[in-house]
Amino acid sequence: MANYQNYEQVGRNYDQVGPRSQSQGFSDVEANRLTSLPSQHIGTIKPCSRAKWSREMKVSLIQLLKDHDVPGYRTHNAWSKEAWTSITSQLNTKFGMSFNVNQVKQKEQDLKKAYRNVKDLIAESGFGWDKDRMMVDAPASVWAAFAARKNSKDALQWRDKSFPYYDELALLYEGRYAEGRTRRRMDYYTSRAK
Template identity: 30%
Template sequence: MNNFFNIVPALSKHFLKPPNPAQVHPKIRNNPRFFPYFQNCLGAIDGTHVPMNINGDIATPFRNRKGTLGQNVMVVCDFDLNFTFISCGWEGYATDARVLRSAIRKGFRVPEGKFYLVDGVAMSTMTNVRRSPRTGTQGSGGVTKKRGTSSKARASWNADLEKALVDLLHEHNTPQYRGQNGWSTDVWNRITKKFHDNHPYKNYTKGQIQDKEKELKREYKMLKEARQQSGVSWNEKRCMIEADPELWDNLIISFPKIGKFRSNKAFPLFDALGELYDGHLAEGNYNFTSTEPTQAHTSGGGMQEASMMENFVGNGEAQPTVPAAPSTSTENEPKKRRSNGDIVAMMEKYIEMKTKRGREQANREHG
């Protein structure tokens, strides 16, 4: 399976072609119901969850909100229902907005004056991206959702109370109390009771304690992702992000709620929360998109692999890897395209080569 996925990025850039923004699709141009209203529309963007089986030790972030294991895949298609862009490999726990932001950072772009049909989450994300003054890898956009006013009273917390809650979460961070979907209702009742026993002057409800845990988790995820941006540093002693003013402006566009940490506000619980959530959150470690360049291999067999792949995907025509013999055909004679059988044979040969190399590498590591 790993050998198969190694060739997907190399193939996708040849088979997934972005639409031509200078042309109006015939299905739009020739239909008065759609033209001129959709003349600038290039297609549609949507996401889907693809079920999968995965090792139980790393399965937690792949479990989506419906409780099933899968990866969150973002696809873009044109009006012929051909895929023009794919972003796959994100854990099922990741939201559609986060997958879209990642795709934008990795090169997905909407040409000026054009648009795609999207749902509300994607529209909000794309709107914030267009407000960004930078279009490089850091201008990833943010997601803002209008929320109604809550009827629940807002609890007042301080640093000591937050640490006390995190300590209780660590105390219950064992398989006995925490499953792949987090802490159960009974465990939250236990945590709430212990919190009240330790702090009898605070009468937080279970819901308020759960809300604080969700808030701390969101802030940890946000800061962890922000730390990975180019030019951002983390002060280990002061437990805070450090960045130039211009970079801070961009961070606030990408992460609207990070502004509270701009004025030298520390987040001392970062490491403790990392111990709680790392391995339980979607981080996109397995993500790749159809626009990412194929990584070149420099160790044994890399040149052979690259040559074989170019031979396989070269515009549907034969691309010899050795100098061709003199031909008696005329210059204007059309070139012969590969048949499906040739393509299948080439694919099988490539996978066989990758499998053999994997076995050799495994033997070297265990030899």
């Protein structure tokens, strides 16, 4: 429960969609429900093509991924089809949404990519992790030198942005994927064997 409250307090910087959603008075959850309300023209639920995720939904997804991080549902680095079906079903039931498996998988991939970017940034000389604010911490001079050396939008976006899911995602991904310059995916070794 303490982790969830931490997400709520610190996650506001990470999840701001922009002035549009707040100025209109809709939360992410309310906006999602509006896009999946029954259509007056055909009387069916219109699935949202682009899924919008609130902080609560992301926290629930991470918890479901952790719940399914067991043999039978997860191999060394991937969840099974049954796991994805279960996770999607539970998210839809909890939030009254109509996500499909691909939308849920995409959000997991987005979270994994953000986790890797933050982890790689923290590993750079001069950078650290501020556990209280849940964000990458470095002096302005270090950020400037990094920006001059590597013009990476993926990394530079974390300068003033919190990432409250970092610690929880570390539990899911640490040691699960290859690291280093010579990392190879499984398809590399399969094609090499042929």
